[in-house]
Amino acid sequence: MKKIDMIVKAPHFFTMAGDGVGYQTGTAMLVNGGKIAGFADSARVDAEYAAEETLLLERHAVLPGFIDAHMHTGLAIARGLAQDTNNWMMYGLQPFDNVIGQSARDAGSRLAIVEAVRAGTTTLGDYEHQMDEVCAFIKKIGARGHVTQLIREAKRRVYDPGELYEYDPAMGETAFNRCLALYDRWHGEADGRIRILFGPQGADFLSLELLLKIQKAAKERKTKIHMHVQQGDRETYQIEKRYGKRPIAWLSDAGYLDDTLIAVHLTDANDDEAAVVARSGAGMIVCPGSIGIIDGVVPPSTAFQDAGGNCGLGSDQAPGNNCHNIISEMKSVALFNKIKYKNPETMPAWRALRMATIEGARAIGLSESIGSLEEGKRADFIAVDLKKPTMLPVYTAPMRNIVPNLVYSARGDEVALSAVDGRVIYRDGRVLAVDEETVIGDLENFVPDIGRDATEEFWRIHGTNAEFMEKGRL
Numbered sequence: 424m425k426k427i428d429m430i431v432k433a434p435h436f437f438t439m440a441g442d443g444v445g446y447q448t449g450t451a452m453l454v455n456g457g458k459i460a461g462f463a464d465s466a467r468v469d470a471e472y473a474a475e476e477t478l479l480l481e482r483h484a485v486l487p488g489f490i491d492a493h494m495h496t497g498l499a500i501a502r503g504l505a506q507d508t509n510n511w512m513m514y515g516l517q518p519f520d521n522v523i524g525q526s527a528r529d530a531g532s533r534l535a536i537v538e539a540v541r542a543g544t545t546t547l548g549d550y551e552h553q554m555d556e557v558c559a560f561i562k563k564i565g566a567r568g569h570v571t572q573l574i575r576e577a578k579r580r581v582y583d584p585g586e587l588y589e590y591d592p593a594m595g596e597t598a599f600n601r602c603l604a605l606y607d608r609w610h611g612e613a614d615g616r617i618r619i620l621f622g623p624q625g626a627d628f629l630s631l632e633l634l635l636k637i638q639k640a641a642k643e644r645k646t647k648i649h650m651h652v653q654q655g656d657r658e659t660y661q662i663e664k665r666y667g668k669r670p671i672a673w674l675s676d677a678g679y680l681d682d683t684l685i686a687v688h689l690t691d692a693n694d695d696e697a698a699v700v701a702r703s704g705a706g707m708i709v710c711p712g713s714i715g716i717i718d719g720v721v722p723p724s725t726a727f728q729d730a731g732g733n734c735g736l737g738s739d740q741a742p743g744n745n746c747h748n749i750i751s752e753m754k755s756v757a758l759f760n761k762i763k764y765k766n767p768e769t770m771p772a773w774r775a776l777r778m779a780t781i782e783g784a785r786a787i788g789l790s791e792s793i794g795s796l797e798e799g800k801r802a803d804f805i806a807v808d809l810k811k812p813t814m815l816p817v818y819t820a821p822m823r824n825i826v827p828n829l830v831y832s833a834r835g836d837e838v839a840l841s842a843v844d845g846r847v848i849y850r851d852g853r854v855l856a857v858d859e860e861t862v863i864g865d866l867e868n869f870v871p872d873i874g875r876d877a878t879e880e881f882w883r884i885h886g887t888n889a890e891f892m893e894k895g896r897l
Contacts (some may be wrong), residue, residue, distance in 0.1 A: 424473050429454035429845055433480040433823060434808065439487055439781040439795035444773050444826055448819075452485065454802040457614070457844035461798045466530050466593040477848075479513035480806045484671035484825050486776075487795055488545025488803040488841060489749040490783035492569070493649070493687050493708040493737025497523075497551045499538070500531030508887035509897055510584060511717040512657070517581045518884060522876035527869040529556040531741075533862045537854050539738070539747040540566060542835030543805045546784075546793060546845050548562070548737060550622050550649060552598070554605055562613040564856045567803065568826070569787055570609070571622035571649040572602035574637060576629045581884065587664060588627065599640075606644060616844065619647065620685070624850045625651040626670050627661035631677060641683055647788055652686035652700065655718060657690045671696040680705055687737065690714050694726035701732025706786030709778075711755035713739030721763040724756065725770065735783025736775075743883070749779050750837075770798060784796045802845035806882060811837045 431452040439443030451468040455459040463471060486680055498516075500523055505515030523531075528551065536547060536557075553768055561568035576595030577588035610619040623629050623642040629637075641648050651701045653659060653670040662670045671692055682704035689697055689707060697771040700707065708767050709724040726735045736756060738747040753775040760770040784794025792801045809817050809825065813832045828839070841849040848855055882889055891897045 425471065425735065426473050427455040427460055428475050429455055429802075430468055430472060430477045431480065431485060431804070432468075432478065433483050433485045435484040435809070436462075436796065437484060437486045437826065438797060439777060440797050442775060446823065447642050451782070452796060452804070454845040457802055457846070458582070459798055459800050459802050460529060460798055475874040478840070480808075482810045483806040483808055483839060484829075485796070485804055485806050487780040488567075488805050488843065489543045489779045489791065490546040490548070490735055490787070491539055491544045491738050491747060491752075492545060492546075492548040492685070492735040492783050492787050493710055493739060494535065494539070494549045494747060495551055495740035495884070496532035496535035496539075496549050496557065496742040497528030497546070498531060498540075498742050499535035499692065499747070500527045500866060500873065503745060505742040505888075506690045506716055506745070507891070510657075510886070511743060513581050513583075514884050515888065518880040519742070519877045521579065521581075521880065523869075525553055526741055526896050527873060528552075530862075530866040530869055532557045533857075534866050535741065535747045536560060536564065536566070537647070537857065537859055537862055539611075539749075540564065540841060540849050540854050541587070541838065541852070542748040542750055543807075543838040543841060544747070544749055545803045545805065545841055545848075546789070548649070548787065553601070554619075555608070558609045558612070558617055560857075561617060564740075564854055565843050565846055566616070567801075567843055568617040568714070569620065569789070569791070570617060571620040572603075572605045573597075573622045573624055574598040574602055574629065574633070575624040576633055577627070581880070584641060585660070588661060590630055592630070592633075599637060601639075603640065606646070609868055610646065612642070614844065620647045620649040623648065623650045625654060625658055626674055626679075627658040634679065636677060638683065647685050648683050649685045649687065651688055652684075653690065653692045653696065654688040660782035669696070671699055675699060675703070682706075682788075688714060689722050689724075689727070690718055690720050692723055692750065694723050697723035697727040697732075698730035701727045701730035705732070705733055708737045708783075708786060709737035709756060710737040710744065710752070711736055711759050712752055713737075713744035715755060715759060716745070717743040721731040721759045725760050725764070726855045733785035733788035734778060736778050750829065750833050750835050757830060772827040775830050776826055790882050801843075803843050805838050805842075806840040807833070807837050808839040813837060
């Protein structure tokens, strides 16, 4: 009899192996040393293996853990403060963002990470200014962190439409050095669960000199660049005014499009531009809920995939998207593309699920270790309770409806268990390593001061939400 760490028993496994969902039944998953050791016949597994722990998931489907490849968790402190407005960044978010201190951002990050883990996210692609506390919290709860240190050279203030950003080279250099230091402290920590990426905020927020300096450093360290790319007409305007080209063409000429780059959003890119990025080897992350709410746009993720690129999903930030829930993003990417192309067969549920798992892993360069349940990969998996009302009824013949129900009906609380490296980090409504009430209480302590400090600029700018407040619509 072979000794292993864990046996996972469930009636349904969706492994994502191959080019579909890799469905298996009548099997059990074997976990040893934090990795998937293979699968065995469920009728014989107990006679062949002795496990330290057996997970009996008799009413569940087991899947790879979800990958939220692009998040700004610190902005959860400002959830719900920047929707339904044009010029979202400057007239919606900026009055609040300008007064949020680092301690408040860290409190927002803790809340957002708990929220994401509760809904099945096991890999967190976070992206903010100062990330030490985020790395420490991800390590504490046992999740996987694909963490990006944001680098920006444009001065932080409210810019009016049409106004070119003012660069501060010293600020950019400070942010770059902070990224290098974070890499040295955290890359490979937590038994390899934490990786550090370089995060220029966007081509419009940095000089070409600093962008190229970042690229050189990332390549030398064999890590990735995680960057907003042609994320809106604001960026397109800035690059055209400075350089006379659209952002993707300018980045291509600068040699920035290659497999080192994870390109986020492509909001203002057309299909041809998306194909250029895909053919370069760069990955794409689409955040359908966020971009739908803050821009009213469906990014060209389908064109990117049609050109052979790998595209993952991200939840982005709570002031625009309002949630960190990849199940919500799966539904949004499917619905929005069906509507965009006026074709119900566009972006089927199984493809959206692959974007949350194996295709997302490929897009961020981690597919050799996560994204599917295959022998030799890390044992990052979740269990979805099929007895929840949103998952019922369950059909297995003549077709299986588990994946469509997960994508189109589930809300997040169907996730009953999450494990990373074969260690359970979430079970039955509780993130095991933290006190959620403390996380909530810490965040709420900052709210009154943020509201007070943002008031003057909120009313001075007098955006859409100020008008809604005056008219009693909020």
